[in-house]
Amino acid sequence: MASKSNLSLFTITLLLVLLTLLCYATASHPHNKSSSPVEFLEHLKGCHKGDKVKGINDLKKYLEKYGYLNYKNHSHSDDDEFDDLLEEAVKTYQINYHLKSTGTLDSKTVSKMTTPRCGVADIINGTSSMRSAKKRHHHGSLHTTAHYSFFQGNPKWPSSKYHLTYGFLPNTPSEATGAVARAFATWEGNTHFTFSQAQSYENADLKIGFQRGNHGDGAAFDGPGGTLAHAFSPTHGIFHYDADETWSVGAVPGATDLETVALHEIGHLLGLGHSSVKGAIMEPTLPTGETRGLHGDDVQGIKALYNV
Incomplete structure (x- = not known):
């Protein structure tokens, strides 16, 4: 019959093994963490041209990803400075999403940027906005403007592939x-x-x-x-x-x-x-x-x- 001390040692060893396995499982599944990849934007509320705040470079990457910014051959692409190009990019974003075009990262702009979204860029190859394919329909004095857009070059399926x-x-x-x-x-x-x-x-x-x-x-x-x-x-x-x-x-x-x-x-x-x-x-x-x-x-x- 095992002694009480042996049973206690076995219990402690088992607990240590289980704890190790739990730590490994947690480390192996980082997506269990609830943090969002756009969470950094919450810390940038109120930022505007002239500011230099940690995280602004991530904002630049966000706006580059969705087509609003192109820092090719520009000295501020990898820093945390809120420069002229970034201000213009924020303004364009605000226009596309019917927000007040201030160029400042206000709470409404941050709220929209942190909303889950499609990974396709809003602006492709420099098209100025998501309203590039405007089309007016006149009925007497009335008209409406469509705000759909197409990809650069208007790619589509051929007539034989309907x-x-x-x-x-x-x-x-x-x-x-x-x-x-x-x-x-x-x-x-x-x-x-x-x-x-x-x-x-x-x-x-x-x-x-x-x-x-x-x-x-x-x-x-x-x-x-x-x-x-x-x-x-x-x-x-x-x-x-x-x-x-x-x-x-x-x-x-x-x-x-x-x-x-x-x-x-x-x-x-x-x-x-x-x-x-x-x-x-x-x-x-x-x-x-x-x-x-x-x-x-x-x-x-x-x-x-x-x-x-």
Whole structure:
């Protein structure tokens, strides 16, 4: 029969082993941490031209990522100085998101920047805003202005490819495949396109799946918060969800709706850029717990791109 001292020693050893395993598991899964990749913006509220504050360089990288800033051959690209170029970039961002164009990083601007969003840039190759494809429709004295946009060069599917097939990476959850199928059905009901699921992922025109971090397509994901998903312009046919996000079917507090994001990213697959219209599916940001459907601006954009 084991002595009490031996049992105590065994118990202590077991606890130490369990503690070591717990520490290893925590270290091996850094995404359990709830910090957001855009959390740094909260500490920059109130910053404006002339300030030099730690974290401003991260703001520059954020605005460069989404097309608002290009520091090529500029001395301030790697510092924390709020310079003229950064002020202009903030102003353009504020105009695109219907905020007061002050050039100051006020609370409303920070709130918009920290809202989860699509990874596709708002401004591509220097286009001045998300409203680059304005089109006016006159009915007597009335007119409206569309705010959809296209990718640089207006890439689109050829006339022979109005039926597109889609496929999913292996192990894509059924909740996601169902949400994506519903999103394709919505686009099909509002455009000249038809869609069907391919027999194999490899042969599909549009390839869809979940990825995380740097996954080889030149557009790395950033962990929970920040970038939700991205897709490429025609005819690349790639659409990825960020696997590190919390996803849901429908409006669930603290989670992002799979179908709403699919509607947005399919818009990119068809050739739409971002829109400045609030509530449009091609609006770049999507707060958690919300759902959204196609807007007249989205449908008008597709019809204008394909002349239908």
